Amino acid sequence: MKSSQHRLGDRVVWQLARASQHWQRLARRELAAANVRTQYYHVLASLADDGDAAQAALADRISFDRSDLVSVLDELERLGHVVRRTDPTDRRRNIVAITESGEKLLIEMDQLVYAAEARLLEPLTAAERKTLLALLSRLAQD
Amino acid sequence: MKSSQHRLGDRVVWQLARASQHWQRLARRELAAANVRTQYYHVLASLADDGDAAQAALADRISFDRSDLVSVLDELERLGHVVRRTDPTDRRRNIVAITESGEKLLIEMDQLVYAAEARLLEPLTAAERKTLLALLSRLAQD
DNA sequence: CCAAATCATGGGAGATCTAAATGATGGGTA
Protein backbone atom coordinates (compact mmCIF):
# COMPACT_ATOMS: atom_id res chain seq x y z
CA MET A 1 0.00 0.00 0.00
CA LYS A 2 2.62 2.51 -0.88
CA SER A 3 0.86 5.82 -0.95
CA SER A 4 3.79 7.90 -2.14
CA GLN A 5 2.10 9.30 -5.20
CA HIS A 6 4.86 10.81 -7.24
CA ARG A 7 3.58 12.84 -10.08
CA LEU A 8 7.01 13.70 -11.38
CA GLY A 9 9.91 11.36 -10.76
CA ASP A 10 8.27 8.19 -11.95
CA ARG A 11 6.80 9.58 -15.12
CA VAL A 12 8.19 8.99 -18.57
CA VAL A 13 7.54 12.57 -19.63
CA TRP A 14 9.35 13.93 -16.61
CA GLN A 15 12.45 11.88 -17.28
CA LEU A 16 12.19 12.73 -20.94
CA ALA A 17 12.20 16.43 -20.16
CA ARG A 18 15.04 16.08 -17.68
CA ALA A 19 17.21 14.07 -20.03
CA SER A 20 16.59 16.49 -22.86
CA GLN A 21 17.38 19.46 -20.65
CA HIS A 22 20.56 17.77 -19.59
CA TRP A 23 21.54 17.22 -23.19
CA GLN A 24 20.74 20.78 -24.24
CA ARG A 25 22.94 22.06 -21.45
CA LEU A 26 25.84 19.80 -22.35
CA ALA A 27 25.66 20.77 -26.00
CA ARG A 28 25.24 24.46 -25.37
CA ARG A 29 28.15 24.65 -22.97
CA GLU A 30 30.36 22.70 -25.32
CA LEU A 31 29.52 24.92 -28.27
CA ALA A 32 29.48 28.16 -26.31
CA ALA A 33 33.14 27.59 -25.51
CA ALA A 34 33.73 27.87 -29.25
CA ASN A 35 31.49 30.95 -29.53
CA VAL A 36 28.86 29.27 -31.65
CA ARG A 37 25.19 28.54 -31.06
CA THR A 38 23.55 25.18 -31.14
CA GLN A 39 21.21 26.57 -33.77
CA TYR A 40 24.15 26.94 -36.12
CA TYR A 41 24.77 23.24 -35.86
CA HIS A 42 21.22 22.31 -36.76
CA VAL A 43 21.20 24.57 -39.78
CA LEU A 44 24.62 23.68 -41.11
CA ALA A 45 24.20 19.96 -40.48
CA SER A 46 20.89 19.87 -42.29
CA LEU A 47 22.25 21.77 -45.24
CA ALA A 48 25.30 19.54 -45.44
CA ASP A 49 23.36 16.31 -45.02
CA ASP A 50 20.29 16.97 -47.11
CA GLY A 51 21.35 19.79 -49.40
CA ASP A 52 20.20 23.30 -50.15
CA ALA A 53 16.65 24.30 -49.33
CA ALA A 54 14.26 27.20 -49.12
CA GLN A 55 13.89 28.67 -45.66
CA ALA A 56 10.50 27.13 -45.02
CA ALA A 57 11.64 23.65 -46.04
CA LEU A 58 14.81 23.99 -44.01
CA ALA A 59 12.85 25.10 -40.97
CA ASP A 60 10.60 22.07 -41.27
CA ARG A 61 13.56 19.72 -41.58
CA ILE A 62 15.12 20.89 -38.34
CA SER A 63 11.88 21.66 -36.48
CA PHE A 64 12.54 25.36 -36.31
CA ASP A 65 9.93 28.02 -36.43
CA ARG A 66 10.19 29.83 -39.74
CA SER A 67 10.39 33.22 -38.14
CA ASP A 68 13.20 32.18 -35.84
CA LEU A 69 15.25 30.92 -38.73
CA VAL A 70 15.46 34.43 -40.11
CA SER A 71 17.85 35.88 -37.57
CA VAL A 72 19.93 32.71 -37.41
CA LEU A 73 20.43 32.84 -41.16
CA ASP A 74 21.18 36.55 -40.91
CA GLU A 75 24.06 35.76 -38.57
CA LEU A 76 25.31 32.77 -40.49
CA GLU A 77 25.23 34.79 -43.68
CA ARG A 78 27.03 37.69 -42.08
CA LEU A 79 29.70 35.27 -40.90
CA GLY A 80 29.95 33.82 -44.39
CA HIS A 81 28.81 30.32 -43.48
CA VAL A 82 25.69 30.26 -45.66
CA VAL A 83 24.32 32.21 -48.60
CA ARG A 84 20.75 33.12 -49.49
CA ARG A 85 19.79 33.48 -53.13
CA THR A 86 16.35 34.04 -54.55
CA ASP A 87 14.84 31.02 -56.25
CA PRO A 88 14.42 32.08 -59.90
CA THR A 89 11.41 29.80 -60.29
CA ASP A 90 9.60 31.27 -57.28
CA ARG A 91 10.81 34.64 -56.16
CA ARG A 92 9.17 34.30 -52.75
CA ARG A 93 11.77 31.73 -51.84
CA ASN A 94 15.32 32.13 -50.59
CA ILE A 95 17.42 29.13 -51.40
CA VAL A 96 19.89 28.64 -48.57
CA ALA A 97 23.23 26.98 -49.25
CA ILE A 98 26.21 26.18 -47.06
CA THR A 99 29.58 27.67 -47.98
CA GLU A 100 33.07 26.21 -47.67
CA SER A 101 33.52 28.26 -44.54
CA GLY A 102 30.30 26.78 -43.19
CA GLU A 103 31.44 23.26 -43.91
CA LYS A 104 34.67 23.91 -42.08
CA LEU A 105 32.80 25.22 -39.08
CA LEU A 106 30.47 22.24 -39.17
CA ILE A 107 33.36 19.82 -38.96
CA GLU A 108 34.70 21.65 -35.93
CA MET A 109 31.32 21.60 -34.26
CA ASP A 110 30.95 17.91 -34.99
CA GLN A 111 33.86 17.18 -32.71
CA LEU A 112 32.26 19.06 -29.86
CA VAL A 113 28.79 17.62 -30.36
CA TYR A 114 30.12 14.08 -30.52
CA ALA A 115 32.04 14.64 -27.32
CA ALA A 116 28.97 15.95 -25.54
CA GLU A 117 26.87 13.08 -26.85
CA ALA A 118 29.42 10.57 -25.62
CA ARG A 119 29.28 12.07 -22.18
CA LEU A 120 25.50 11.96 -22.09
CA LEU A 121 25.22 8.36 -23.25
CA GLU A 122 28.13 7.08 -21.22
CA PRO A 123 25.90 5.23 -18.72
CA LEU A 124 24.31 3.13 -21.48
CA THR A 125 25.65 0.16 -23.41
CA ALA A 126 25.58 0.14 -27.18
CA ALA A 127 22.54 -2.12 -27.20
CA GLU A 128 20.72 0.12 -24.77
CA ARG A 129 21.44 3.16 -26.89
CA LYS A 130 19.97 1.38 -29.88
CA THR A 131 16.86 0.53 -27.91
CA LEU A 132 16.53 4.08 -26.69
CA LEU A 133 16.89 5.46 -30.20
CA ALA A 134 14.23 3.09 -31.49
CA LEU A 135 11.76 3.94 -28.76
CA LEU A 136 12.29 7.68 -29.04
CA SER A 137 11.94 7.55 -32.81
CA ARG A 138 8.48 6.13 -32.47
CA LEU A 139 7.43 9.06 -30.30
CA ALA A 140 8.76 11.88 -32.38
CA GLN A 141 6.53 11.57 -35.36
CA ASP A 142 4.05 14.36 -35.82
CA MET B 1 29.43 1.63 -48.62
CA LYS B 2 26.53 3.84 -47.84
CA SER B 3 27.89 7.35 -47.79
CA SER B 4 24.70 9.08 -46.62
CA GLN B 5 26.16 10.49 -43.47
CA HIS B 6 23.24 11.71 -41.47
CA ARG B 7 24.36 13.76 -38.55
CA LEU B 8 20.87 14.31 -37.28
CA GLY B 9 18.15 11.78 -37.95
CA ASP B 10 19.94 8.68 -36.73
CA ARG B 11 21.32 10.15 -33.53
CA VAL B 12 19.98 9.44 -30.10
CA VAL B 13 20.36 13.04 -29.03
CA TRP B 14 18.45 14.26 -32.03
CA GLN B 15 15.51 12.00 -31.37
CA LEU B 16 15.70 12.86 -27.70
CA ALA B 17 15.42 16.54 -28.49
CA ARG B 18 12.61 15.97 -30.97
CA ALA B 19 10.59 13.80 -28.61
CA SER B 20 11.03 16.28 -25.79
CA GLN B 21 10.03 19.16 -28.02
CA HIS B 22 6.96 17.24 -29.05
CA TRP B 23 6.05 16.65 -25.43
CA GLN B 24 6.60 20.26 -24.40
CA ARG B 25 4.29 21.37 -27.17
CA LEU B 26 1.56 18.92 -26.20
CA ALA B 27 1.74 19.90 -22.55
CA ARG B 28 1.89 23.62 -23.16
CA ARG B 29 -1.07 23.58 -25.53
CA GLU B 30 -3.10 21.52 -23.14
CA LEU B 31 -2.34 23.78 -20.19
CA ALA B 32 -2.55 27.03 -22.13
CA ALA B 33 -6.15 26.20 -22.97
CA ALA B 34 -6.80 26.36 -19.22
CA ASN B 35 -4.86 29.62 -18.84
CA VAL B 36 -2.09 28.15 -16.73
CA ARG B 37 1.61 27.78 -17.32
CA THR B 38 3.52 24.56 -17.39
CA GLN B 39 5.75 26.02 -14.70
CA TYR B 40 2.80 26.10 -12.32
CA TYR B 41 2.46 22.37 -12.66
CA HIS B 42 6.08 21.67 -11.81
CA VAL B 43 5.97 23.85 -8.73
CA LEU B 44 2.64 22.67 -7.39
CA ALA B 45 3.31 19.00 -8.11
CA SER B 46 6.66 19.11 -6.35
CA LEU B 47 5.20 20.83 -3.31
CA ALA B 48 2.32 18.36 -3.13
CA ASP B 49 4.50 15.31 -3.67
CA ASP B 50 7.53 16.12 -1.59
CA GLY B 51 6.31 18.79 0.79
CA ASP B 52 7.20 22.37 1.61
CA ALA B 53 10.64 23.64 0.76
CA ALA B 54 12.81 26.70 0.61
CA GLN B 55 13.00 28.30 -2.80
CA ALA B 56 16.49 27.06 -3.54
CA ALA B 57 15.64 23.47 -2.62
CA LEU B 58 12.43 23.62 -4.58
CA ALA B 59 14.23 24.98 -7.62
CA ASP B 60 16.71 22.12 -7.44
CA ARG B 61 13.96 19.53 -7.17
CA ILE B 62 12.26 20.65 -10.35
CA SER B 63 15.40 21.70 -12.24
CA PHE B 64 14.47 25.34 -12.31
CA ASP B 65 16.88 28.16 -12.17
CA ARG B 66 16.51 29.83 -8.78
CA SER B 67 16.06 33.24 -10.33
CA ASP B 68 13.26 32.06 -12.58
CA LEU B 69 11.37 30.62 -9.67
CA VAL B 70 10.90 34.08 -8.20
CA SER B 71 8.38 35.40 -10.70
CA VAL B 72 6.55 32.08 -10.88
CA LEU B 73 6.09 32.09 -7.13
CA ASP B 74 5.05 35.74 -7.28
CA GLU B 75 2.23 34.82 -9.59
CA LEU B 76 1.23 31.69 -7.74
CA GLU B 77 1.20 33.61 -4.49
CA ARG B 78 -0.84 36.41 -6.02
CA LEU B 79 -3.33 33.81 -7.21
CA GLY B 80 -3.42 32.27 -3.76
CA HIS B 81 -2.03 28.87 -4.77
CA VAL B 82 1.12 29.02 -2.62
CA VAL B 83 2.38 30.99 0.37
CA ARG B 84 5.87 32.12 1.26
CA ARG B 85 6.83 32.41 4.89
CA THR B 86 10.23 33.15 6.34
CA ASP B 87 12.00 30.18 7.85
CA PRO B 88 12.32 30.98 11.57
CA THR B 89 15.49 28.93 11.86
CA ASP B 90 17.21 30.72 8.98
CA ARG B 91 15.72 34.02 8.03
CA ARG B 92 17.41 34.01 4.64
CA ARG B 93 15.00 31.35 3.52
CA ASN B 94 11.43 31.50 2.28
CA ILE B 95 9.54 28.33 2.98
CA VAL B 96 7.08 27.76 0.17
CA ALA B 97 3.88 25.82 0.83
CA ILE B 98 0.95 24.86 -1.36
CA THR B 99 -2.53 26.04 -0.35
CA GLU B 100 -5.89 24.35 -0.68
CA SER B 101 -6.54 26.44 -3.73
CA GLY B 102 -3.24 25.26 -5.15
CA GLU B 103 -4.11 21.64 -4.54
CA LYS B 104 -7.38 22.08 -6.31
CA LEU B 105 -5.65 23.63 -9.30
CA LEU B 106 -3.11 20.83 -9.30
CA ILE B 107 -5.82 18.21 -9.57
CA GLU B 108 -7.31 20.01 -12.53
CA MET B 109 -3.95 20.26 -14.22
CA ASP B 110 -3.28 16.59 -13.58
CA GLN B 111 -6.17 15.68 -15.85
CA LEU B 112 -4.71 17.71 -18.68
CA VAL B 113 -1.16 16.50 -18.21
CA TYR B 114 -2.23 12.87 -18.09
CA ALA B 115 -4.22 13.34 -21.26
CA ALA B 116 -1.25 14.86 -23.04
CA GLU B 117 1.04 12.14 -21.78
CA ALA B 118 -1.33 9.46 -22.98
CA ARG B 119 -1.32 10.99 -26.43
CA LEU B 120 2.48 11.14 -26.53
CA LEU B 121 3.00 7.57 -25.38
CA GLU B 122 0.20 6.08 -27.39
CA PRO B 123 2.55 4.39 -29.90
CA LEU B 124 4.28 2.40 -27.14
CA THR B 125 3.17 -0.66 -25.21
CA ALA B 126 3.23 -0.67 -21.43
CA ALA B 127 6.43 -2.71 -21.40
CA GLU B 128 8.08 -0.34 -23.83
CA ARG B 129 7.14 2.63 -21.72
CA LYS B 130 8.74 0.98 -18.75
CA THR B 131 11.91 0.34 -20.71
CA LEU B 132 11.98 3.92 -21.93
CA LEU B 133 11.54 5.26 -18.42
CA ALA B 134 14.35 3.09 -17.12
CA LEU B 135 16.76 4.12 -19.86
CA LEU B 136 15.97 7.82 -19.58
CA SER B 137 16.30 7.72 -15.81
CA ARG B 138 19.86 6.56 -16.15
CA LEU B 139 20.69 9.55 -18.35
CA ALA B 140 19.15 12.27 -16.27
CA GLN B 141 21.41 12.13 -13.31
CA ASP B 142 23.64 15.11 -12.83
C1' DC C 1 -8.23 38.83 -63.17
C1' DC C 2 -9.38 37.81 -58.50
C1' DA C 3 -9.15 34.80 -54.33
C1' DA C 4 -6.53 31.59 -51.83
C1' DA C 5 -2.25 29.74 -50.63
C1' DT C 6 2.72 30.24 -49.78
C1' DC C 7 7.04 32.52 -48.29
C1' DA C 8 9.82 35.50 -45.58
C1' DT C 9 9.72 38.65 -41.93
C1' DG C 10 8.51 41.36 -37.57
C1' DG C 11 6.66 41.68 -32.89
C1' DG C 12 5.31 39.82 -28.57
C1' DA C 13 5.04 36.12 -25.05
C1' DG C 14 6.75 32.12 -22.37
C1' DA C 15 10.63 29.50 -20.69
C1' DT C 16 15.43 29.01 -19.59
C1' DC C 17 20.35 30.56 -18.67
C1' DT C 18 23.95 33.84 -16.98
C1' DA C 19 25.75 37.44 -14.24
C1' DA C 20 25.52 40.24 -10.57
C1' DA C 21 23.40 42.87 -6.55
C1' DT C 22 21.39 42.68 -1.98
C1' DG C 23 20.19 40.55 2.70
C1' DA C 24 21.12 37.40 6.13
C1' DT C 25 23.85 33.97 8.45
C1' DG C 26 27.76 31.80 10.75
C1' DG C 27 32.61 31.50 11.96
C1' DG C 28 36.97 33.11 13.15
C1' DT C 29 39.77 36.45 15.49
C1' DA C 30 41.32 40.23 18.10
Next chain:
DNA sequence: TACCCATCATTTAGATCTCCCATGATTTGG
Protein backbone atom coordinates in the same frame (compact mmCIF):
# COMPACT_ATOMS: atom_id res chain seq x y z
C1' DT D 1 32.06 40.56 23.30
C1' DA D 2 32.63 43.03 18.85
C1' DC D 3 34.16 43.04 14.24
C1' DC D 4 35.22 41.19 9.72
C1' DC D 5 34.27 38.09 6.02
C1' DA D 6 33.21 34.06 3.39
C1' DT D 7 29.00 31.81 2.27
C1' DC D 8 24.19 31.12 1.24
C1' DA D 9 19.27 32.68 -0.28
C1' DT D 10 16.65 35.60 -2.73
C1' DT D 11 16.13 38.84 -6.16
C1' DT D 12 16.89 41.90 -10.43
C1' DA D 13 18.32 42.57 -15.09
C1' DG D 14 19.62 41.03 -19.61
C1' DA D 15 20.17 37.57 -23.19
C1' DT D 16 18.80 33.38 -25.73
C1' DC D 17 15.54 30.15 -27.66
C1' DT D 18 11.09 28.68 -29.06
C1' DC D 19 6.21 29.45 -30.09
C1' DC D 20 2.28 32.07 -31.95
C1' DC D 21 -0.02 35.69 -34.65
C1' DA D 22 0.01 39.19 -38.12
C1' DT D 23 1.60 41.40 -42.53
C1' DG D 24 3.48 42.26 -47.14
C1' DA D 25 5.11 40.22 -51.28
C1' DT D 26 4.60 36.67 -54.54
C1' DT D 27 2.66 32.84 -56.83
C1' DT D 28 -0.97 29.70 -58.12
C1' DG D 29 -5.51 28.16 -59.47
C1' DG D 30 -10.11 28.97 -60.79
